[in-house]
Amino acid sequence: MIKLQENSTQQNQSPIPDGPREPEWLQTIWGILRPIDYLETMHRRYGDIFLTPKFAGLPPQLVTSNPQAIQQIFTTDPQQFICGSGNRLIQPLVGDNSLILLDGDRHLKQRKLLMPPFHGERMQAYGKLISEIAHQVIGRLKMGETFIARSLMQEISLNVILRSVFGLQEGELYQQIQEVLTAMLNSFDSPISAALLFLKPLQVDLGSWSPWGNFLRQREKLDQLLYQEIHRRQTQLDHLGEDILSLLLTVRDEQGQPMTDVELRDELMTMLFAGHETTATALAWALYWIHYIPEVKDKLLTELNSIDITNVDPMEIARLPYLSAICSETLRIYPIAFFPLARITQAPMELIGYHIPAGTILAPCIYLTHHRPDIYPEPNRFRPERFLERQFSPYEYLPFGGGNRRCLGMAFALFEMKVVLATVLSEYSFTLTQKRPLKPVRRGITFVPSGGVHLSVVDS
Template sequence: MSTLPPGPRGQFGAILGYLRDPLHCMVPMVARYGDPFTLPGKPPIVCTGEPEGIRAIYTADPDTLAPAAADMAVFLGDTSLILVGGAEHRRLRRLAAPPFHAARMRAHGARIIAITEAHTSAWQEGEVASIHALAQKISLDVILRVIFGLEQPAAMAAFAELLQRTLDGISPLLALFPALRRDFAGLGPFAAFRRRQRALHAALDEQIAAARATEPRADLLSLLVHARDDAGEALTDQELRDQLLLLVIAGHETTAIAIAWAFDALLRPENAAALERLRAELDALGPAPEPAAIDRAPYLEAACNETLRRYPLAPAPAPRRLLQPMELLGYKLPAGVGVAAGIGVAHFREATYPEPLVFRPERFLERTFSPFEFLPFGGGARRCLGAALAGYEMRLVVATLIRGFVLRLRSLRPDLGKVRAANAGPRHGVEVEVVERT
């Protein structure tokens, strides 16, 4: 008979630990139960941060794994790429992936810098601002332009507000406890969420209809509307809407959080040497460097990678349910059980990253980490579709802000993070004061 690895008995303690300290909640579990360990639930999820275990999950035949988060369909739609498996997943990936290639993303470099400058043009000495709030505005503008080609500020603002209101309506309680997703005669948080969601869907349907009615354009929506699969079939309106929603949701909050964490780390006094080295590298690029020159700056890339390592957005994103038994680190796991690559374990492994809680970009200059050791964007057949855009945007926004301002953190109290929808962002928003415009 197969036995699952040990783990906490009840779900409640694990969920509480996640809500209290989302970035580091898995480290004590490994200390207590070893690696791999099992998170209770339906299905139970076997989690590992061991590179060999992660390799086993990410290199398994994708047809033997299915997404384990199907209960999120109520938020994302039944045909969302992140919720479908097998041939349907392959089809949607083939249609949606080409516009996200790194080379295409580079076409947006100057615009990303311009958007960042526009959102900070009024900043003066003494100004107080939240880097998280700023980064949300920047990344939402970027994703709306990349996906919809939306240019007019009024159209962008209206859409951005609808989206933000819908996302804010997904409280961690609604996300974690499906039983709370009930409409109490039009009252309660779920009913309110549904109303906002309907308005957002109507706005998306309008965009889809407009893209269908016009000649092909360069934005992602247009590419998706005109794309055909191997059988010559186009995406249906629902498939289009579900993918657009996923891309906007997955594509802006995540990048904004990553940018905010970069400043939470770089502005701390203990990391002053890292900030100084980064500033010197960026200053050496001259007064108005091309986006490509910024993108090539090695210490900038190392600092962004170290941010993505030290502040994993989710400790174990996108669990997979086994459709066939799997051997994982000596355990014979039966079909039906879930498995997850524990980013929140892998990124804090002492053996891979000595002094793992210390923010030290130099690690990424001293050695190369395998995709099973450093995996901020997950891996395998479901690796993050927007990884190239996210990394590029993060480097350009961080560089533009560092080049433009001397900033000081308003509070040096450590920030343990706060769960926002599916991600862990900074609890206090990374509030800064502008010391100088440079």
């Protein structure tokens, strides 16, 4: 069992927390298959800071839901941590040059480069596009038709990414990328298949019928499509658009060199991977809660009726208080990622009075922090009003992580969520086909509503 050493220079510290007693293999399986149960059990036993053993070949993790500790982690000089190698799990998806796997100067430079399109005016310009896409996708539904909200929201968010990041218009390539990417991500659809990402020994190519073999083949197909698009656009540098690929094609490093094809591919995969399923899942959860609790829906519709959705500036939608509170509460109660990116200590350090050895993963637990009853009374109750009654610090509320790695797409994702919800709910009425509580289940490294939220279209 691993133990934290209390810093001898600190007085009046609470006793050093123990780590879980179960064997490593059991904790790994428990954490993959029943993550909420695992985290809540450990929290009950050890409180808001405990050390888990090595997991999936990674160093021991210091799991914390203590806002003071989280503040210290997010505000410590990033040079103290390495992030890249702590997140190798997603390397097969995003490649070695992904922003997520970079550290130090390279990370900082690449982040500065990618940031502008996801903020301010550039982002707002996508408002109309997002609303059009939502309208188009939902408009296909017929009265009485039942649909799975997560699949439909995924179609919307993928369209948004393909148009805004890739600058693609609908057509054959667009269709192909959509199909292959969906098939590839479906490789991690269940908690069992998600184990493929976590357990290296399962990553063997036994032909296209084997799970890993199938993933590799889908990835190869997707790579071919991405490289095809990169090469096409490299021949049209005089006709670049406002999209993010256009921007990346024009940047030059200090030696005047453009990004290589592999670097371009890895950043595109990062946006696709980080940006589309996360937002789609958040939207599916929001639709679930809105239809699960009638008062929430009533209040929201009253707010939406106060604006003219067809003529409104999308920024006005983004400022609606109750809609904003619903989005915040959706990401609080079941955050899409339970942990931010792993930060591994490079040298020993002190964290709220404990001496942490080098080579430890510092892991603020988003899920446990969002369920602290001292910060969120009745934490298991969906209550958007809590976000209207008080403000939470970035160390109490962290669905997008924090510090120098805070989600690059945060503003974009929230904007997209609000515009899609407002568009869809102003024009159509839905009802849940099953009125039972939904729980999150693992899909890769994210958590999605089990069954995907079944809704049907009804008369308003």
